[in-house]
Amino acid sequence: MTDEALMLEVKNGDLKKASILFDRYHKRLYNFFLKISFDKELGHDLTQNTFLRLIKYRKTYKEGSKFQSWVYQMARNIYADHYRKNKVLISDYDEVDEIKNKLELVDETIVQDEREKLLYISLFRLTPEQREVLILTRFQQMKYEEVAQVLETSVANVKVKVHRAIKALRDKYLELEKI
Amino acid sequence: MEDKKMEELMIDYIDGRLTGELKSFVEKHITKTEENRREYESLKKTVALINADREHEPDSSLKLDFLNNLEEAIESESGKKRRVVKLRSENYWQIAAAVALLAVGILGGMWFNQNQEKQAQMLAMQEEVEATKRMVMLALDNQNSASERMMGVNASYELSKADTDIINALVKTMNEDDNVNVRLAAINALSKFSDQPHVRSALIASLEKQRDAIVQITLINLMVEMKERGAINELKEMIEDSTNIESVKDEAHMAVFKLS
Incomplete structure (x- = not known):
């Protein structure tokens, strides 16, 4: 059964079908939130919120629209709401050690792998917008067309954003390697 | 060609999105100078790192x-x-x-x-x-x-009067149901029959069986509401039990204080 067909059944009142959508999407959404916030608890809560919102606003799902884009748009809004309310994200000024501690809380194996650790710290030092576009296109391997739908922009624009983000990431990574 | 445009083409090249003339154009550019080669290598390394990223497992909770x-x-x-x-x-x-x-x-x-x-x-x-x-x-x-x-x-x-079958089924639900909400509802239902001695003792006995904080706290509060002094020993054990979280122990402390 396709995601879209399942979502239509949820919309029509068969809420139990939401658990199949949960099984299909929760890990990806959790990783989306985790890699954009580097906060395990938050990743858990925001993933949970996304599915609660999916159930609560099921009637707004339009037949014919792609479920994946719809659910990711919801996830983005949830993250944006959270970000607006708590501007506590680690910025460029945060110390490497502080980020390292945060990463250790996410998964203690991260810091054991030097390359993975530096990658995440570099990612962390990008703007949330850059992180987001990298997570969607690269980490989650969504097609540019799909990401353009989620971000409500053109494919060309997504491509430019991805390229800029990769270059920014490269610069941050090289900086860290020098330390 | 602008540097920026060239970098974008390099990323496309690394992604394997280029073919034909454009592809050989970028290849030529990369080998032209040492600086270009370094630029290419560093971008390639970054893309490889990203591609090697893994998914993290959420907790089962x-x-x-x-x-x-x-x-x-x-x-x-x-x-x-x-x-x-x-x-x-x-x-x-x-x-x-x-x-x-x-x-x-x-x-x-x-x-x-x-x-x-x-x-x-x-x-x-x-x-x-x-x-x-x-x-x-x-x-x-x-x-x-x-x-x-x-x-x-x-x-x-x-049911205004519950017989043994119903009471036993509710007690079993309270103690064994997988779902926290169902267990909580069972406790509430049983509290209605708390004038029956065996219901009271089942509620007291459940104190040590429950592992969820919310269920534990509901039961503790019920003991206070029922003025059930017979639960004091169980409550004290809950305070001693290191597996219980602080807020549960605090509630148990307050309950012992109120009942003593």
Whole structure:
């Protein structure tokens, strides 16, 4: 059964079908939130919120629209709401050690792998917008067309954003390697 | 060509999106100078790093929390339609039969003497109670649906007097049900029959069985409400138990204080 067909059944009142959508999407959404916030608890809560919102606003799902884009748009809004309310994200000024501690809380194996650790710290030092576009296109391997739908922009624009983000990431990574 | 445009082409090249002339153009550019080569290598390395990224596993609590939330959502939905749902359920016929019997009883009573009327009424009421009881037992035993079990617990409220079967089923639900909300509902239902000594002792005994903080705290508060001094020992054990979280121990402390 396709995601879209399942979502239509949820919309029509068969809420139990939401658990199949949960099984299909929760890990990806959790990783989306985790890699954009580097906060395990938050990743858990925001993933949970996304599915609660999916159930609560099921009637707004339009037949014919792609479920994946719809659910990711919801996830983005949830993250944006959270970000607006708590501007506590680690910025460029945060110390490497502080980020390292945060990463250790996410998964203690991260810091054991030097390359993975530096990658995440570099990612962390990008703007949330850059992180987001990298997570969607690269980490989650969504097609540019799909990401353009989620971000409500053109494919060309997504491509430019991805390229800029990769270059920014490269610069941050090289900086860290020098330390 | 601008540097920026060139870098973008390099990323496309690394991604394997280029073909033909454009591809050989970029290849030539890369090998032209040492600086270009370094630029290419560093971008390639970054893309490789990103590609090697792995997915992290969420805790199993994510799914459990979701299922609880889903149950709640379904529950509140069916709450809105409870009357309809109930009438549609298969117990409709049992209830209808009971009501019919009651009606027959009343009509019969009008025709016959008062004694007979009373007997018929009694019989009908008994039938109705039996029907409700059967429904409760059946629902509580439904292993597949927490909302069904929840409905069973809620239906038990309709019984003004609970017999041993119902009490035992509710106690079993309180202690063994997988779903926190169902366990909480069972505790609430049982508290209604707390004037019966064996219900009180089952509630006290449940203190040490429960592992969820919210259930533990509900039970502790119930002990205070019931002024159940017999629970003091169990409460003290909860304070000592290092596996209990602080807020549970705090509640237990307060309860011991209030009951002593």
